[in-house]
Amino acid sequence: MSWIPFKIGQPKKQIVSKTVERDFEREYEKLQKLEDQTKKLHKDMKKSTEADVAMSKAAVKISGDLLSNPLCEQDQAFLESMMALDTAMKRMDAFNQEKVNQIQKTVIDPLKKYSSVFPSLNMAVKRREQALQDYKRLQAKVEKYEEKEKTGPIMVKLHQAREELRPVREDFEAKNKQLLEEMPKFYNSRIDYFQPSFEALIRAQVVYFTEMHKIFSELTDQIDQGGLTDEEREQQNETKLNELRALSIVADD
Secondary structure (H helix, E strand, O other): OOOOOOOOOOOOOOOOOHHHHHHHHHHHHHHHHHHHHHHHHHHHHHHHHHHHHHHHHHHHHHHHHHHOOOHHHHOHHHHHHHHHHHHHHHHHHHHHHHHHHHHHHHHHHHHHHHHOOHHHHHHHHHHHHHHHHHHHHHHHHHHHHHHOOOOHHHHHHHHHHHHHHHHHHHHHHHHHHHHHHHHHHHHHOHHHHHHHHHHHHHHHHHHHHHHHHHHHHHHHHHHOOOOOOHHHHHHHHHHHHHHHHOOHHHOOO
8 A cells, every 4th residue: 555645735724733643644554564564475375385285296296207117117125115105295295285275265365355455444545635635725715715804705705615614624534533543453453363364374284294294204114124324325325326337338438
């Protein structure tokens, strides 16, 4: 949201106190920042879930590609390891999709609905600003007649100007009072609105990572042959790689 007051001639009488105007600007600025933060969070949450889905789908594709590797036809142990990996990746993908669906329903959708309220608020502020400009214009008109010589025609015009000013002043004061009362309420309500969403986000993540721990613990038990450490596997791989490098077909010229 953005708010740029109109620039018009100012009446001599100060119709809105500086304190009231400062209070209004302060409360509105807080809501502008809240809108920006809500939009950014909504965008980031969508990106996060999209990345999660892409990651799990890629993992399933990789395990599927490994399962179709010709080596699986020749080595039963490798085939069993790849089948275990493929099953684990599909389970991970299923739990990940449940997590994403839960986050969509409990976090992303509420953020979108919350953001949809701000255009109405912005319009209310614009209507208040337009009412203020009308108030200033008619107040200046009244002041112009008040400064003139009090002849019959001038007094008639002054009376007409005051009658024209009265409903406009009341309209502005009502709009101003309503916004000053309701903007802080709207801002303070954000915690009650978002707290259930963020709690649901945490619960979804906890459930997901708890299941991931189970899945990968089971996978480790299935494929961890010989109980080798990472360092021992690295040394084993290096030994095999050196044997390959020793072949004449890959030897340097």
